[in-house]
Amino acid sequence: MELRDIEIFLTLADLLHFGRTAERLYVSVARVSQAIKKQERGIGAQLFYRDSRKVRLTPAGEQLRRDLAPIYQGLKDSMERARLAAQGKIDVLRIGMIPGNAHDLRRYWEAFRTRHPQWGLRLRHAPFVEPFRGLRRGEVDMLVTWLPVQEPDLVVGPTMFAERRVLAVSIDHELAGRTSASVEMLGDFQVAHGKPLPDYWAESYTPWHTPRGNIIERSAELENVDDIFTLVSAGEIVNVFPVHASRYWNRPDIDWLPIHDMAALDYGLAWRGEAENDMIRAFAQVVRDLGTL
Numbered sequence: 001m002e003l004r005d006i007e008i009f010l011t012l013a014d015l016l017h018f019g020r021t022a023e024r025l026y027v028s029v030a031r032v033s034q035a036i037k038k039q040e041r042g043i044g045a046q047l048f049y050r051d052s053r054k055v056r057l058t059p060a061g062e063q064l065r066r067d068l069a070p071i072y073q074g075l076k077d078s079m080e081r082a083r084l085a086a087q088g089k090i091d092v093l094r095i096g097m098i099p100g101n102a103h104d105l106r107r108y109w110e111a112f113r114t115r116h117p118q119w120g121l122r123l124r125h126a127p128f129v130e131p132f133r134g135l136r137r138g139e140v141d142m143l144v145t146w147l148p149v150q151e152p153d154l155v156v157g158p159t160m161f162a163e164r165r166v167l168a169v170s171i172d173h174e175l176a177g178r179t180s181a182s183v184e185m186l187g188d189f190q191v192a193h194g195k196p197l198p199d200y201w202a203e204s205y206t207p208w209h210t211p212r213g214n215i216i217e218r219s220a221e222l223e224n225v226d227d228i229f230t231l232v233s234a235g236e237i238v239n240v241f242p243v244h245a246s247r248y249w250n251r252p253d254i255d256w257l258p259i260h261d262m263a264a265l266d267y268g269l270a271w272r273g274e275a276e277n278d279m280i281r282a283f284a285q286v287v288r289d290l291g292t293l
Contacts, residue, residue: 001039001042003072003075004035005035005038005039006068006072007025007072008021008025008027008031008032008035008036009035009036009039009047009064009065009068010065010068010069010072011024011025012032012036012048012055013057013061013065015223015224016054016055016056016057016223017055017223018032018033018050018055020224020226036048043060043064045058045060046058046060046061047060047061047064048061069137070137070138073137073138073139080092080120080122084120087120088118089117089118089119089120090118090119091118091119091120091279092119092120092121092122093112093119093120093121093122093141093142093279093280093283094122094124094139094140094141094142095121095122095123095124095140095141095142095143095144095283096124096125096126096134096135096139096140096142096143096144097123097124097125097126097144098126098127098128098131098143098144098145098146098267099144099146099242099244099267100225100244100245100248100249101242101244101247101248102123104161104244104293105144105160105161105293107290108160108283108286108287108290109121109123111286111289111290112282112283112286115282115286116279116282119279119282124139124140126140126143126144126145127223127224128194128197128225129194129195129196129197129223129224130196130197131143131145131197131198131201132149132151132154132270135154135270135271135272135275136153136272138275141271141275141277141279141280142157142269142270142271142280142283142284143269143270143271144160144267144268144269145267145268145269145270146201146204146205146242146265146266146267147159147204147265147266147267147268148200148201148204149201149268149270150198150200150201151198151270153272153273153274154270154271154272154273155270155271155272155273155276156268156269156270157268157269157270157271157284157287158268158269158284158287158288158292159266159267159268159292160267160268160269160287160292160293161266161267161292161293162264162265162266162267162292163242163243163244163264163265163267164242164243164258164259164262164264164265165240165241165242165243165259165262165264165265166240166241166242166243166245166246166256166257166258166259167181167185167186167238167239167240167241167256167257167258167259168228168229168232168238168239168240168241168245168246168254168255168256169232169238169254169255169257170232170233170234170235170253170254170255171252171253171254171255172235173235173238173255175238175255175257176255177255178257179257179258180257180258180259180260181257181258181259181260182259182260182261183207183210183211183259183261183262184210184211184212184214186206186207186210186216186238186240187209187210187212187214187215187216189217189237189238190217190218190219190236190237190238191206191216191217191218191219191237191238191239191240192218192219192222192227192228192231192232192237192239193218193219193220193221193222194221194222194223195221204265205240205265206239206240211261219231219236219237225249229249229251229254232254233251233253233254240259240262241256242265242267243258269283269284269287
């Protein structure tokens with residue numbers, strides 16, 4: 001199996017969507033389909049169940065993902081270390097970003113690079129579904145995430161920033177054009193739902209009930225921000241976001257309403273305790289020294 005085909009398989013196994021896999025890897029959907037069919041012929045088993053509505057891993061596909069993921073990650077890490085060695089660097093710190101405002105946090109990145117030129121720094125997108133999987137798989141070393149994080153195997157580091165929250169609604173929605181929204185309003189509509197998420201972590205982002213005790217209903221399971229915006233634009237759901245989303249995803253089909261009675265959401269660092277090393281400690285110290293935004 002060629003390295004590119006392994007990458008296609010593992011990306012599809014994570015996204016479970018041929019179109020998004022093609023977009024992520026900058027290839028055509030036909031190329032993704034061709035690679036998967038080639039792998040299935042070579043293995044002699046179907047790797048994915050697929051129909052017009054959903055893509056799922058078969059038992060053989062799940063086994064292949066478990067076997068290939070650490071091997072592929074090891075190959076990528078080896079190539080990265082070789083590239084860094086050619087630049088005179090000895091290792092790289094990989095930081096996953098759940099929020100979409102990496103540009104706002106550039107003072108932390110720049111300070112780390114200045115203080116520690118012997119190390120590289122790589123920022124990666126981190127999905128909000130199964131949020132801590134990348135840490136536990138060793139795909140990232142640190143995670144920028146909303147707080148709290150209450151996982152026994154994870155260390156919670158310093159807070160980086162806090163943001164008030166806004167409500168995204170379609171421009172045709174009955175709430176569009178208002179100057180603000182309230183948590184109580186959420187009880188009249190559905191909001192996005194990602195799974196699996198720790199209940200406490202989902203609750204800290206969007207509460208399960210309004211102040212009057214009304215249930216805030218969740219939509220069908222969604223896997224990425226693009227799906228959320230699609231349903232918001234169609235008027236099927238409304239959704240809570242940190243305020244930076246209104247700047248980085250400024251769209252003509254979405255209206256953004258400040259939520260006047262929700263506390264600011266804290267974002268900070270987390271990492272796997274047993275994987276803590278000098279790079280992780282050094283970056284956490286940079287954040288402590290510079291303080292929150």
